[in-house]
Amino acid sequence: MSFAPTLRPHGDLASLVAGSLNRKSRAWNLLRSQSETVIQPFEGIELGMSGDLAGFEREFDEIPDNTTDDVRLALWHSKMKHYMILSSAGKPIYSRHGDLSLINSSMGVVQTIISFYEGQKDPLLGFTAGNARFVITTEGPLYFVAISRLGESDAQLRSQLDALYMQILSTLTLPTLKNIFVHRPSTDLRKPLEGTESLLSSLADSFTKGSPSALLGALECLKLRKSQRHSINNIFLKNRADKLLYGLIVAGGKLVSVIRPRKHSLHPSDLQLIFNMLFESGSIKAGGGESWIPLCLPAFNNRGYLYMYVSFFDKPDDENDGDSSHHPARSHATPSIPEEPPEGEEESSETRSNSTSAPPPPPSSSSSSRPSPQSADEEIAIILISADKESFFSLKEMRDKLALSLQKSGYLSLIRSACRQGRPKISSISTSSSSTAHQEIQLSHFLYKSRANVQFCMPSLEPHFSGWEPERQIARRKLMSVYHQLHASMHAKHSHLKVLHSVGEDVASLAWITPVFELYCVAGPNASRAAMTQGANRVVQWAKKEEERLFIIGGGVF
């Protein structure tokens, strides 16, 4: 049977109907670039194709114990990204894939190569073997190795390794780490780090999936009206305990409110560690209850511990989105918080439409198309950090008061609905002042970093770049790879680029850097440069207009 695909349906339909029948010819691709319709980037992703990312959907699968070593080694080699940590004495400490016995010999080779160069006083920074890039960093007694076939730049891989090092410091502090190796250079660091493998792995996996936050070294905030954020800050400040150093309200990995002393700000790399612990690895949430965690925030002070109180809000029982059934009867874990009253749905939808200038997309469709694991994106946590290890109960008391006033004032449900609303849809981003306001924006996605605020924002990844289907995972990784390439080009030493427009076979992209912002945009391969520039301008205008909603400027200071 022959079947010549002449028409290609868009979006979900494409993967459903066209599937493997639609292996596109060169001619088709050429023809398509003349097309008037908007083509999404990476439309041609098909499973089983031989491409850069073939098999990426299996990247995070564990290597099974119950097969032969040959099979396990083959699986290990098939991974696109490896992170290894070893001591300078050659003791393996951590590997993302494979248990240490499987890869002991690889670790040995790595150690031999690194120490050869160390011995020549010419430390090895990186090398390429086949299509894999090896990058090495040395931090005192520790070697960090990243092996990547995902095309990141050396600087990007280096900053990923740095984050892993920060996680180790966060567990041990720098003086402790040094002490351990001063006294016994051959120490097995796995014992002191016991239980933190999952933190290292969730950090590593966020890099492998591609994390805009890590790439840009910036944080993402929950979009709220300025007056609302101001009121939340004030409630936060009013309930402040004496022992408090930093206070954070975080919803689904996005910052809602921060309070801090005037002379200390919070470093993004420290917040990355906290967010990773709370939202990426399951360590804190799984047990329920409230947590009291000693941790070192290396960018704040790598010599000592702070103590972090964490409490997640229970899901409201009356939520009818089907998620609440997964967590029955959790409410008695924090008995001091009364049951939440039914949420004023009309109130929240009103504030919703106020907060975006464009009419909001119907919330029902966005929540129904959302896969259930995304409900983790809606978890709200209060994080209170103190230097006093005995301050748990005073921080708990603060939390209880804070939670009560947030709830009474309606701000808790406001945060919830802002969170459920998710990131703005790219189609909703337009400026009302422009005469072409209702002309559809040509971009598929963008990252906008406000340099002064060290924060970024981006539109929703749905529908093309989110989801658990392999095609979607690969599309998301491709998108992140484009951002990484743009970022690397813009930040290459001596390049001094301000604008970069690049067109590839399946994507067109634009980067634009000014002293105020960094903007990275992506569109389908047939998007014209004019259309992209227009889109970029619109995003910049939008971000300027919405600045105080998208970003936390200053925060609550005491």
Next chain:
Amino acid sequence: MADSGNAPKPSSSVKLVLLGEAAVGKSSLVLRFVNNDFQENKEPTIGAAFLTQKCNLPTRTIKFEIWDTAGQERFASLAPMYYRNAQAALVVYDLTKPTSLVKAKHWVAELQRQASPGIVIALVGNKLDLTNDEAGSGGDGESPGVDGEGDARKVTTDEAKTYADEEGLLFFETSAKTGYNVTEVFTAIANAIPETSLKTARGPGAAHAAARSEEQRVNLNGARDQNAKDGCAC
């Protein structure tokens, strides 16, 4: 069992700490007791978790304030913070792992040396579901093979029981996975807490309105709180 309705029973808070080697199932026991839930391959606790759960006795209600501590060695120096003033301790070992009993004995010794003199200690051998004992594997029909096959037990009941008796500890073998004996441990602890060491609230501002009204209804000795603190060895 968490909800006693409006029964006018005296209610007291009891501070309880869980100690034991990493991965013996401390958090799983708490999760079973508090939420009646179990998670396979639970990730390690970081620092400590604080949870509360009520336990109804015929004559009174005990509100456990539970400190579920992380078992890793690097957190050991923080343990005194959690067992200080604790009225009860659950020292947990994994009955498929003899070294975890050794560690449990160290914790018992440290508690006897440093914690409040009246502290009620329960020694708990967890993961009974991995043995052939009928009690532990009962429930979901998933009983291991017969004649020692699939029996991962490495610490005999006798050995642990003898030690517990010598040291005057409560002793239980449990399965957080099946739920076997879990509530029994906490109930036994609640029963073993001497009446005199009970206090009505942890501290100022901590009592809830409900607890307060019960407090007013029943004449509890106001000086008890003081007594409990005086009794501390440190």
